[in-house]
Amino acid sequence: MSFIAEHISVLVVIVPLMAAPLCVIVRHGAVSWGWATLVCLANFGLSILLMQQVLANGTIVYDLGGWEGPWGIVYHIDEVGALVVLIVSAIAAIVMPYAKESIEREIPKERHYLAYCMMLLCIAGLIGMAVTGDAFNLFVFLEVSSLATYVLIALGNDRRALTAALRYLILGTVGATFYVIGLGMIYMMTGSLNMTDLASLLPAVQNTGTVHVALAFIVVGFGLKLALFPLHVWLPNAYTFAPSAVTAFLAATATKVAVYALIRLIFTVFGDIDPLETYGVRAAVMVLAIAGMFAGSLIAIYQSNVKRLLAYSSVAQVGYMILGISIGNAPAMAGGIIHMFNHALMKGALFMALGCVFYVIGSVKLEDMAGLGKRMPLTAAAIVAGGFSLIGVPLTVGFISKFYLVEGALAAGMWPVALLIMLSSLLAVIYVWRVVEVMYFRSPAIGCETRTEAPMSLLVPTYILLGAAFWFGIDATFTGDVAMSAAQTLLGGSK
Amino acid sequence: MIEYEFPGLLNYWIVFLLMMIGLYIVIGHENLIKKIVGLNVFQVSVFVFYISMAKIKGGTAPILADGIEVYSNPLPHVLILTAIVVGVATTALGLALVVRVQESFGTIEDDEVREQEEQDG
């Protein structure tokens, strides 16, 4: 037990990373699935322990192989980091049991084991991004997760999944390479790659052109990965054509981890400089975030494929997170952080519910979902409940995020921003309501009036996630406290 | 005071030239294979960038030997070794995807693929 406690920060990465090749060795879909599910559950347990440790003892710094930083690679886990690890592993633990039936329906049998292997690699990469304290190691984990993601998307049963994956691959690689360029410049100026070390070395050279350009490269690079408007073009197709389980997992985790990485870079690595303020880019980032909120929601309104509709809504939601980060006071920052968690819950649940729809009726087109309230009452209710969260109805997690964001905007005296947040959530009302109306107030097409519900193995995980989306909306003291204290730590570093 | 002496900043000029060429190929060409090649050019420019910065004037290869005081910085070399591996993986995956695209669309020209995609609705 003490061994686990001591090495827990590395175990959360190692366990899925080591488990992945086993799936390829056994080459059997169901066995791989059982193994992957087991690993994900175990990893979820580990990440809870990790969270407890961080909450009890504060930030954990772990030297890999006993090599101390800044020479060796260190893992550096603060509260937000632990929260992100928890998000990823929790979503994984919920999606895995769900994945079996969904993947059986959507992926040819001989490729099942590959899907589970890639899921595990993707998890390892994402968690690695969250725990690492080394800037180059971040790139490595970013690529581990990205490569797995490209494969997962390409597994979709529509041929457009291939092109979606390829386009994402090209853009994703460009983004990652941008990050490496920026990092190289910083390394030139400081000679270090350790995030904590960099934080203390950077202020001395903050006014050099190299550091300016480096920051620009880094922000644009991660902007691509986290789908910051207008760098979001890869996202809608990728989410639309990936297998349902994959979409649920990616939508809930991938962009969040990238957002977290960006937070780390801006507020820890560049923290002492406070780059948003020093380089006068706060307004620019805010404008992009708000543009994303509106563009994403507006485009979502006109989608006829519900999966794509939700994908565009994700673009908008990323805008909320970035907005929270860019406002620059504790409540708004907490809003951004808490929205990472909350959005993971609601988007995950929504995409899983859509997976149920696809499982039963073989389509997620809006017109095919007519009368779904009668045909699949539980699934339809789940979509409605998830939609409430997107809108930000009270008692759902979406409300909590919005409360913090608006509180932050108002506390900063930016009331037009507060108003824009509210207005953009009205757009969410419109696109959610289009779906609700079709499901409940339109009759099903002739010949499909029969009542068929998705199997329990799909519905139960969906409802667990949905339950969490309400639980943390009704009692947000845990998430609120963590996000708030994390925000204060992050911003404290910039003062 | 910058000393203009050969090669000076030539390496970095080359790096950025390659980078721009690579990016241009990625954006400007419709052929998917060419896009991937462009991506490779782009990545290689970054490798050169790292290796150039590791060079220390008068330094030698970072292998411990008697009588040598000045070494090039070995760390960027190691980093780039990792990056090369990542680049190879990306290229392999990208090419594999291109093969699959060719199988299901019958073409590897991006504009033609797009046309077919629009017909899929």
Added chain:
Amino acid sequence: MSPETLILLSLAIPFIGALLILFAGPASANVRDGLTVVTAVVLFGVVWHLIQLVDVGERPSISLVEMLPGLSITFTLEPLGMIFAGIASFLWIVTSFYAFGYMRGHHESNQTRFFFCFAIAIMSAIGIAYAGNMLTLFVFYEVLTISTFPLVAHSGTDEARRAGRVYLGILIGTSITFLLTAVIWTYVEVGTLDFREGGILAGNAPAGVIAVLFGLYIYGIGKAALMPFHRWLPAAMVAPTPVSALLHAVAVVKAGVFSVVKVSVYIFGLDTLQSTGASTWLAYVAGATILLASLVAMTKDNLKARLAYSTISQLSYIVLGAMLATNIGALGSTLHIVMHAFGKITLFFCAGAIIVFAHKTEISDMRGLGRKMPVTFFCFFIASLSIIGLPPLGGTWSKWYLALAAAETDQVIFIAVLMISSLLNIAYLMPVVLYGFFGKEKPEAHHAHDHDDHAHHAPPDHPMLRHLTFGRPGVAEAPVMCLAPIVLTTVGCFVLFFYADRIRLFLEPVFGG
């Protein structure tokens, strides 16, 4: 049981009732309807008990859950809220009975969904009434909006769907853009959202902020239907009549105006409003709404539409009282919540009875109908008088206090508004009664219509649903299931005239002597 348990109980009862309805519904309509009544009666019993506790000066309070660090879902009983809770829970009983008659008589589909949402709506109304801070109020306010949406769009026709969209669009739109902003802004300014006597913003925010905030609050509470955010109310009248009763009398609009009063009294404090003048311009808006809505009502031939605009006008009475920002004004507002609830629910019940059992929706088609449905039209007459504000009916008192408040603040113009509005009330309500009793029937239209409807609806065979004739030829009154509630609320209008002072005493801790 401790009062705190009772508070939770009175929220749990409609919720549990709703769930039972959901499960019993598909099995048996009678069990389902029985459950609705039992739930409603038990709820009223609990609320009544709590009212008595509050009357003797107790202020029980309980926090359910901490939603955000430092912000809880809290329920605190105080006289203002208990008035609203009392009305909502009492009228639920009456409306349930009426709804059984109406829904069955009208052969509505999806009745289980209907009664389920109805119960949830009542739960939210109780939650609003008990709310101990603005966050709680906002939460239940939104739950109320969402739970009533399926009721408005109940029939699922294009028109109903459109109405549902308008309903949801305006109510969610205003509440999110204005109300939520105002709530969070208040939190940022003061650091608390608790309802406190004298108001939490008093002395804690600059006058300019108070003025802006107040505007945001009042327009954020779209349920109060202050112009120009009133369109949802006439749109929603496509819903079945019991829903209109719920919207207009029991829960929705009353939740709106109740929130307006509550915000004015406990968030801002009447003194603060008076001294900063934040509410003055809104008083003029309310005055204009009173007159304009009355004028629009006169142009409507559809009875329910006319009543809908009448409601808009009457709601602005209540808003006006709060905007005058004196104790007497706010007292008048609170009284008017009660009086208008009884008057308007009677009117809507009558309109519903006419629609279902005489198949008439247009006022001009109702000539001579009073002779066929004498009880219904007589009750309509009495309730109209109460709305107009004539003694000996409840509506007299609220108008009296409102006029007094206007005089007290030297704003004679509002006395004029009230008087003109009373005249307009007469002008749009009395013709219905006059047509009914003294109008000449148009036989040819009547027959065609009658025939048509009988082809669609087989006459109800249940004894409770049979037309009452009182043994007289030519009389075809609504069945007892519908008529009893109508008579009951009419009597209520009358009784309230004599108990208005008792209500004033009950409210004394809030508004003083």
